[in-house]
Amino acid sequence: MAAPLLLRGVPLQRLRLAARLLVQPSRQFCLAAASESNKPEENVSSAEKTITTLLSAKHPVRYHSLDDPDYRKWRDKEEEILRDIEPITFLAKDIIHSERYMDGERLTVEDEKAVVEKLLAYHPHSEDKIGCGLDSIMVDRHPQFRQSRCLFVVRTDGGWIDFSYQKCLRAYIRDKYPSHAERFIREHFKRGSS
Secondary structure: OOHHHHOOOOOHHHHHHHHHHHHOOOOOHHHHHHHOOOOOHHHOOHHHHHHHHHHOOOOOOOOOOOOOHHHHHHHHHHHHHHHHHHHHHHHHHHHHHOOOOOOOEEOOHHHHHHHHHHOHHHOOOHHHHHOOOEEEEEEEEOOOOOOOEEEEEEEOOOOEEEEOHHHHHHHHHHHHOOOOHHHHHHHHOOOOOO
């Protein structure tokens, strides 16, 4: 399916001819050109029909360009969202993946404040995560996936539960940028949009 991207601007008749040559490479170029206009429909291979159908689709693939106002609006909004979430995303990744914190260590007051205000507050189930009350935020290994480190809410009763900073970011984006959220999430987050 990537081939049409490379062939943009080539006349449809040439694309069809190229498709036939690819399907039947032993065929001579002059024979293919001569029979282009008068080849009976029953002699057309299924591969040729598929390629012809794709190339002559009623709604061809739209190629974006910087001149397209809708595309430019999307890119501008995408850059705005990235600038908005970049600081907290960087902080969360730094907390989880660097050696700033050992497994089971609580975050500093400054980091905890940022995580609670800019991430946990937007988690779809933040009230359930906090439960009886928030004592602190810590980083530790996930109990089920021991290779992964993640953030945990430590409750006032001593219990603790993990939460996904990516779920928090997705919820924040959906709340602040509703008309662009799904596309942004689809293009920038590895996992699904849950």
